[in-house]
Amino acid sequence: MSCLWIHSVFIPGFFLLFGFEGFPVISVESQRSTDNITIRQGDTTVIRCYVDDKVSKVAWLNRSNIIFAGEDKWSLDPRVELVTQGQLEYSLRIQKVDVFDEGPYTCSIQTKQQSKTSQVYLIVQVPAIIYKVSEDITVNEGSNVALTCLANGRPDPAITWRLLNPSAEALDVGEYLEISGVVRSQAGRYECKASNDVSTPDVKYVNVVVNYPPYIKDVRxxxxxxxxxxxxxxxxxxxxxxxxxxxxxxxxxxxxxxxxxxxxxxxxxxxxxxxxxxxxxxxxxxxxxxxxxxxxxxxxxxxxxxxxxxxxxxxxxxxxxxxxxxxxxxxxx
Missing domain, CATH: 2.60.40.10 (Immunoglobulins)
Known part of the structure; x- marks a missing residue:
């Protein structure tokens, strides 16, 4: 609500001060709830704003920063550009979206009667990436083992563990896997998987070698x-x-x-x-x-x-x- 109040005060003053001519748009009442656009980091997004045949003045803002005033670009970011289809569209394209692009974007309209806004909140998702995982370890049978797998992403990734034996059964869920009194059957390759449904999961492996004394299992x-x-x-x-x-x-x-x-x-x-x-x-x-x-x-x-x-x-x-x-x-x- 505070953001809309700022727009209702700031935008008419902005148009009055600079007096620019823009494109007519299909305006949206300021009381309308904000729409969300979800985009993956590195992709290109287009935030739509459409026009009609009414003469109006328009601008694009990110928070309180002016991006475009009419066709005049105020932003220095080369990734940002206008998308126009004759007199029918006044949309904003952002290439190679990054996390700092997240936030509210406002298509602001000045008509003869009042100012109106159409606001979209851009949500930037980041694929899960494992940035730290335990090194391969060798322990004696009966020792305690603690494995670590740390990952980040937006939204926060879920981390799962598996021991890649023939059954490959799922183990604990979380950043840390603890094995008390490890036995020889628990030796092998452990898989850590981080996933948040943004992209394919990130997977890393830890080899656990368990030492144990000899046992003669067959003689002829x-x-x-x-x-x-x-x-x-x-x-x-x-x-x-x-x-x-x-x-x-x-x-x-x-x-x-x-x-x-x-x-x-x-x-x-x-x-x-x-x-x-x-x-x-x-x-x-x-x-x-x-x-x-x-x-x-x-x-x-x-x-x-x-x-x-x-x-x-x-x-x-x-x-x-x-x-x-x-x-x-x-x-x-």
Whole structure:
């Protein structure tokens, strides 16, 4: 209301003082509610004001600043220009709209009887942009993790999180994602998305690496005849990747003419090139990293002698577990 009062006092004085001739317009009563135009930052907008055949004087104002008086441009902004269609239109075009263009725009009319105005409020929207996001992090299992994703835009963007595992389920909503006592299944690529429906969402990613000690998840024993090559397999899960060692009783094994140890990532293979009677028995696979150690027993056995041991499904982590496995196998005989 105060803005309209200013116009009702300022505009007639303006016309009287400068006495310019303008275009006739279709005027709107000053009591009419203000219309809104919503435009995206960087786009071009045209604020319409139409004329009729009545002789009137017109001007464009932004707040109390004169942009055009008739055809005379008072604004120094090169992005602003008049749009006229003969004597029928007196509209205002603004190119590359920015946030500082937001506000009220008034098409002011001076008739012989009174001054009238048509006012439009320009709303400038800004696409969501993420300006700060957490860096990739590496933590030990059980630690607390806090991720940050900050964004701005007009209107304020909504921020959502997802862990891009196969299900990609939605997580917390908001700038901060907190994980208490992180576990290995929560490792992966986290997606932060900021959206406010002005443009396509802005998306950033944070990689979370969770360290944990080795766990031997699979071993394969070998039933091999004398003179043949026996192959023992061992696979472990760990972050960082584990280092492997092979033992026979208490003796650490190394590659030689009769033995070959192969390591590929999280897997290791022990190859006995030419099996003899002395080679049959229990072998121990040991996986280590800086967070811990895990071991399991693997068997090289003579055909017809070791099936019961394998069928018992035992992975023995120490000598007493090995004895328990053997005892269980003997009881099944």
């Amino acid at each position: 024993s070998s039933e091999t005849a004398v003179g043949q090559a026996g192959v023992l397999h061992c696979e472990a899960s760990a972050v960082p990747q584990p280092e492997f060692e092979w033992y026979r009783d208490e003796r650490r094994l190394s590659s030689s003419q009769s033995l070959t140890i192969q390591v590929s990532g999280s897997r290791t293979v022990l190859v006995v090139a030419n099996v003899t009677e002395e080679d049959y028995g229990n072998y121990t696979c040991v996986a280590t990293n800086r967070l811990g150690v895990h071991n399991a027993s693997v068997f090289l056995y003579k055909p017809g002698m070791g099936r019961d041991i394998n069928s018992a499904g035992c992975i023995c982590q120490s000598l007493w577990l090995l004895l328990l496995c053997v005892s269980s196998a003997l009881l099944q005989c």
